[in-house]
Amino acid sequence: MAGGGGSRKSRAAGPVPPTTTLVLDNGADTIKAGFVSDDKSDEKPRIIPNCIARDRHRKICVASELEKCKDFSEMAFRRPVEKGYIVNWEAQKEIWDREFFDDKAPQKCNPSEARLILTEQPNSLPSLQTHCDQIVFEEYGFASYYRGVGSVFNAYLDIQSIFRTPQTTIDSPAEVILLIDTGYSHTTVTPIIQGRPLHPAIRRLDVGGKLMTNYLTRLLSVRHFDMRNEPYIVNEMKEAVCYTSLDFKGDLEKSWKGTRGEKREDYVSGAGIAKDYVLPDSHTRFHGVVRDYEPGVSARARKGMVSTEDILTLRNERFVVPELLFNPSDIGIRQPGIADLVKQSLLALPIGLWPGLLANIVVVGGNSLSEGFCQRLQTEILKRFPDECRVRVARPEDPITSTWLGAANFAKHEHASRLQVTKQEYEEHGAAWVARKFAAGLGLDS
Amino acid sequence: MNNFGVVEVASQKTKNAPGWAYVPDTGLTPAAAAALQPLNRKRAARDKANVVGAPDLTARQDAKIRKDLEALDKDSHRDAQIPIPPRAGGTRAQNKHTPNVRKILQSQKTFGNHLDDYQAFLALAESNPQLAAQVNKPTPTTTARNSPAPSTITTASTNKRSSVASKRAAAAAKEEKSGGSNNKRSRTQAQQHPKQADDDDLEMTDAPEPTTAEPVPVSESSEPRPDDTPAPLEPELSEETEAETESKPQSYPPDGTILPAYNRPPPAAHPGDDDPLLVSRVPPFPTDEELRALMTAPPLSYLEARAQWDEDEGGRYPVRRFCEVCGYWGRVKCIKCGARVCALECLETHREECLVRYGL
Numbered sequence: 001m002a003g004g005g006g007s008r009k010s011r012a013a014g015p016v017p018p019t020t021t022l023v024l025d026n027g028a029d030t031i032k033a034g035f036v037s038d039d040k041s042d043e044k045p046r047i048i049p050n051c052i053a054r055d056r057h058r059k060i061c062v063a064s065e066l067e068k069c070k071d072f073s074e075m076a077f078r079r080p081v082e083k084g085y086i087v088n089w090e091a092q093k094e095i096w097d098r099e100f101f102d103d104k105a106p107q108k109c110n111p112s113e114a115r116l117i118l119t120e121q122p123n124s125l126p127s128l129q130t131h132c133d134q135i136v137f138e139e140y141g142f143a144s145y146y147r148g149v150g151s152v153f154n155a156y157l158d159i160q161s162i163f164r165t166p167q168t169t170i171d172s173p174a175e176v177i178l179l180i181d182t183g184y185s186h187t188t189v190t191p192i193i194q195g196r197p198l199h200p201a202i203r204r205l206d207v208g209g210k211l212m213t214n215y216l217t218r219l220l221s222v223r224h225f226d227m228r229n230e231p232y233i234v235n236e237m238k239e240a241v242c243y244t245s246l247d248f249k250g251d252l253e254k255s256w257k258g259t260r261g262e263k264r265e266d267y268v269s270g271a272g273i274a275k276d277y278v279l280p281d282s283h284t285r286f287h288g289v290v291r292d293y294e295p296g297v298s299a300r301a302r303k304g305m306v307s308t309e310d311i312l313t314l315r316n317e318r319f320v321v322p323e324l325l326f327n328p329s330d331i332g333i334r335q336p337g338i339a340d341l342v343k344q345s346l347l348a349l350p351i352g353l354w355p356g357l358l359a360n361i362v363v364v365g366g367n368s369l370s371e372g373f374c375q376r377l378q379t380e381i382l383k384r385f386p387d388e389c390r391v392r393v394a395r396p397e398d399p400i401t402s403t404w405l406g407a408a409n410f411a412k413h414e415h416a417s418r419l420q421v422t423k424q425e426y427e428e429h430g431a432a433w434v435a436r437k438f439a440a441g442l443g444l445d446s
Numbered sequence: 447m448n449n450f451g452v453v454e455v456a457s458q459k460t461k462n463a464p465g466w467a468y469v470p471d472t473g474l475t476p477a478a479a480a481a482l483q484p485l486n487r488k489r490a491a492r493d494k495a496n497v498v499g500a501p502d503l504t505a506r507q508d509a510k511i512r513k514d515l516e517a518l519d520k521d522s523h524r525d526a527q528i529p530i531p532p533r534a535g536g537t538r539a540q541n542k543h544t545p546n547v548r549k550i551l552q553s554q555k556t557f558g559n560h561l562d563d564y565q566a567f568l569a570l571a572e573s574n575p576q577l578a579a580q581v582n583k584p585t586p587t588t589t590a591r592n593s594p595a596p597s598t599i600t601t602a603s604t605n606k607r608s609s610v611a612s613k614r615a616a617a618a619a620k621e622e623k624s625g626g627s628n629n630k631r632s633r634t635q636a637q638q639h640p641k642q643a644d645d646d647d648l649e650m651t652d653a654p655e656p657t658t659a660e661p662v663p664v665s666e667s668s669e670p671r672p673d674d675t676p677a678p679l680e681p682e683l684s685e686e687t688e689a690e691t692e693s694k695p696q697s698y699p700p701d702g703t704i705l706p707a708y709n710r711p712p713p714a715a716h717p718g719d720d721d722p723l724l725v726s727r728v729p730p731f732p733t734d735e736e737l738r739a740l741m742t743a744p745p746l747s748y749l750e751a752r753a754q755w756d757e758d759e760g761g762r763y764p765v766r767r768f769c770e771v772c773g774y775w776g777r778v779k780c781i782k783c784g785a786r787v788c789a790l791e792c793l794e795t796h797r798e799e800c801l802v803r804y805g806l
Contacts, residue, residue, distance in 0.1 A: 052528050060531040078528040079521055082557040089550045094530045123751035125564050131550045138544045175705060188751075194704065196741040203753045206519075214518040219773065231522060256774045260791045316773045329765045331518070332511035334755050341753050349740065352731035356705075388726045439745060444704065444738055 018143040021115040021411040022100065022107075025150060025404040026050065026092075028081040029184040029209065029366070031063075032404035033099065033107055036411040045404040046107060048099055052078045052091055053232075063095045064106060071282045072232040084121035084185040085128050089135055101140070111140040115420060117411050119150035119403060122188055122202045126435065133434050137426045144422040147438050151179040151190040152197045153406035154364055154396075156413060162362060162394045172413065176356040178345075180338070180377075181403070182365040184209040187325060187338060189345040191357050195415060196442050201348040205341050207328050209367055213238050215331065216321045224312050225279075233280060233288065237314075238321060240290050241275055243371040245319035246379070255315040268295060273318060279310040322370045326380060339380035346385075358389045364399040415442060507784055561748065568747075704737045771795050 023045070025032035031050045034042030049066045056074035069075075080092035100109045116136060120129070129147070136145050155173035173195030181188050187205040191198045213235045220227045220234065227234050245251045254271040258264040270293035278289040293313060324330060326337040336344060342361075346354055358381070363374060378393040385391065396402040410416055419442065421434050543551065555563075718724050732740075745751075756762060767776035769788035776786025778793055782800050787793045 052530065054528050060528060062531065076522055076524070076528060082521075085557065087555070087557045087560065089553070091530065093551065123746055123748045125560050125748055127560055127564065134544075134546045135550060139547045193737070193741060198740045199743045199745045200740065202746060202751050204751045205753050210521065211518050214520070218514075218518070222771070229524070252774060256788070257772065257791075259789045320768075320773055327766065330768065332515060332765075335753050336755060344753055350732040350736055351729040354729070440742075444741060 018113055018115045020109075020113070021117055021416075022109050022111075022142075023117045023404060023407045023411055025119045025401075025407060026081065026086060027183060028079060028084055030400070031095070031099070032401055034404065034408065035107070035109070036408045041408065041412075045401050045408075047401070048095075050079060050081060050092075050095060052094070054078075062098055064099060070286045072230075072236075072286065073280065073282045074229045075232045076229075077231065081185075084183065085124050086120075086132055087128065089131060093135070093139070096140075111142045113143060115144045115411075115416075116140075116142040116146070117407055117416065118145070118147045119153060119407060120147055121185070122149045122151065122190060122197070122199075123204065129435055129438075130431050133426070133431050137423055141423060144420045145426075146416060146420045148407075148410075148419070148441075149190070149197055150403045150407075151181045151188060151364070152192055152195065153403055153410050154179050154362060155192045155195045156406045156409035157396065157402060159360065159362060162396050163360070163392055172409065173415070174360070176353070177360045177362050178342070178357040180342070180361065180363045180365075180368075182208065182325065182338070182363065182367040184366065187341070187365070187367070189338075189341050191345060191349060191353070193353075196444075198349060201345045203341050203345045205325075205328065205335055205338060207324050207333065207335070209235075209238075212242075212321050212324055212367070215324060216242070216317060219317050219320070220312065223317075225310070237277055237288055237312075239366075239369070240288065241277060241314055241318050242321050243319055244322045244326075244373045244376045246372055246376055248319065248323060251319055252316055267315075270295070270315075274313055274315045275318065277312045277314055279312060281309065285309075322367070322373065325367060326376065337380075338377065339384055342381055343384045354385065355389050358385060358391045361391065361393045363393060363395045364402045366400050368395050368399045418442065564748070704734055704741070 020035055020037040023034055023036055025045070027050060029050060031048040032045035033048060034045040036042065046064075048064045050063065051066070052060060052062050053066055053069070054060045054076050055069065055071060061069055078088075078091060080086060080088040080090075080095065082088070086092050097105075099105055100107050101111065102108075118132070118136070120132070132147060133145070136142055136147075155177055157174070158170050158172075159174040159177055160167045160170070174192070175194060177192050179190045179192055181190065185208045187207055189201075189203045191201050213231060216238050217227050217231070217234045251273055254266040255273050256264065257267050274293035276291040276293050278285070278291060280286050280288055320330075324333075326339065328335050328337060346357065349357075361377075361381070363377065368374065374393045374395050378391055381393070382391050396405075419438075421437060426434055767786045768774065769776045769792050770785050771787055771792035774788040774792075776788060778787050778789065779785070780787065780793065780796055780800055785796060785800070787796050
């Protein structure tokens with residue numbers, strides 16, 4: 001390193017600022033990636049599974065090769081991102097190489113002539129951040145680079161159109177938003193003013209999509225089949241069937257089978273809650289199918305009369321799983337639910353900011369796709385704050401890619417050029433300086 | 447059934463690190479110490495049950511919950527060791543990695559290991575005042591201006607020929623770039639450009655100079671606003687209060703420089719505007735200084751950002767309990783193991799596999 005880490009690539013590192021930007025939202029489950037440049041930008045990111053998977057024939061697929069797979073039964077995954085942070089660089093480098101830097105990569109990118117904008121989760125460990133910066137500059141040699149908190153990039157979206165507020169001008173970044181990011185690893189609440197996160201008020205709840213899938217797996221394994229080796233299938237099922245209940249008590253009552261010998265009407269008819277889920281059999285059907293509940297079907301299947309398909313009847317599993325976001329204590333997690341998370345975050349701020357933040361709550365992340373999530377969140381938050389505060393909760397059209405879209409807007413914004421660090425600067429000042437610069441953020445002058 | 451009177455106490459230290467790792471040794475907490483050696487023998491049994499979990503959880507149930515949660519937190523049911531497959535079209539041109547990169551790529555540490563290292567580093571810095579003096583607060587909560595982020599500790603401390611302890615601390619913080627070459631480089635750089643690094647830092651430190659041109663908004667907003675002054679809360683907050691921007695010169699937020707005042711035309715007047723019952727009470731808007739402090743505050747550490755239950759348990763709703771078989775409310779407790787079930791049918795199912803044994 002003494003001679004400057006990137007000397008082997010210094011031929012390309014000229015003083016010309018890069019015109020293309022690789023925007024990378026490196027999530028634990030999927031990478032959202034696309035290019036932004038002055039003349040031609042990607043409308044939408046490519047969504048790449050961020051994992052190395054092995055199926056039951058011990059065939060291994062890396063990242064986007066997974067799309068070609070058909071049979072997902074007994075698939076095991078290795079993920080480079082743990083708890084939202086890139087931990088295993090051996091695997092992450094392999095995935096990045098195959099997707100972006102190899103000769104035949106689907107999104108070919110020449111790092112020495114490109115800028116990288118990479119998202120990270122808030123409150124990372126300093127050692128992991130340093131690793132990331134070192135890999136970006138010393139291994140790949142990007143011309144310039146910015147690593148920022150993923151939720152903050154959402155401020156560069158047209159927030160008021162998500163709320164359908166009539167407006168004339170678009171603020172970029174948005175003045176005030178309270179961003180809730182509920183992803184694969186955890187759920188975070190981030191208040192953002194003028195594109196700057198209010199760090200003392202960022203709070204995290206360690207409930208995410210992974211935990212919910214695992215919980216559904218456990219419920220199914222206790223009540224139906226052993227699904228513990230089928231994370232992919234259970235995850236697919238969770239996305240298809242689970243919903244956020246607006247009346248938890250009532251729904252639970254409806255889905256109860258009753259005491260011994262009792263035939264409760266709601267239970268027999270399904271009461272609109274019960275659904276049949278046909279499992280993939282990996283011969284003719286590779287994806288599960290949701291069907292309306294038919295009272296006789298599963299009973300007949302159990303007797304072996306129509307045994308061509310495996311049917312699971314899902315009742316309270318459908319709403320108990322997303323309920324974990326609102327009541328983590330249901331399975332013994334000693335943390336507050338998502339609405340109390342918002343409250344704890346706001347308690348760290350002056351009361352004068354509450355009205356603005358509460359009226360502009362934006363939810364992103366895959367878990368927010370569950371039906372009824374925004375409505376439930378809004379009613380729960382309403383209960384916790386003074387009546388006079390208006391609470392608006394909105395979800396962008398596609399909550400999974402919205403962080404990437406925000407980051408793409410950020411790449412065109414002048415803030416990006418203020419925040420980025422060039423390879424030269426890295427070589428001159430070292431990784432510690434880069435970490436400090438990224439931690440300091442935008443500052444106030446604008 | 448026979449566990450020889452041994453009850454497994456829930457433990458959080460389950461990480462097995464590749465090679466070795468620093469683990470914080472914080473000693474016994476007063477509560478745990480009291481449980482082990484109670485002053486009052488009469489209440490000992492009760493206190494022991496209460497010390498870790500919720501009141502009616504025994505140590506065994508607590509251990510079970512913790513184990514379940516750990517299982518839920520795993521990526522896969524079995525620990526799958528998936529190797530990286532060889533490339534289809536031959537190996538890619540092998541670049542020579544720099545030492546830092548090689549170290550990072552070879553590291554098999556998990557997030558838990560990294561977190562342990564970080565905690566151990568914090569604990570060491572706390573117990574070692576010498577180190578603490580060098581790095582006045584080694585968490586990421588240090589301000590960017592006054593003290594370096596943890597990653598700079600290495601260079602700073604080794605440059606000053608510091609003690610072995612601080613070196614070990616730096617190693618604990620996993621600053622793997624701590625090789626001598628790096629220090630040499632930064633030192634020579636510092637000699638070449640003696641002032642540049644500092645200048646660049648100051649550029650990012652958000653000194654409060656940019657807003658000095660307008661002293662008015664600060665003084666105005668720092669005036670205590672009478673509590674009953676009706677001021678419009680937010681553009682979409684309420685129409686009644688909106689209209690009063692016309693009559694009152696005050697605006698909300700006050701003309702700060704960070705968040706500009708609302709300057710679009712207010713909605714039409716409403717007959718109920720003057721009704722004292724409809725008036726909104728608005729808390730004072732934070733001053734520019736407060737906002738500046740918030741917006742430039744450094745990030746919290748990983749553990750600080752984790753949401754916790756409030757200390758006063760009285761304000762919280764009681765924990766809901768569910769039937770372990772069917773998921774309905776857990777209204778009945780199994781006599782043997784304390785698990786909750788909903789009714790007789792589920793209790794029978796539960797009894798078939800109700801085991802009370804060591805470690806379960």
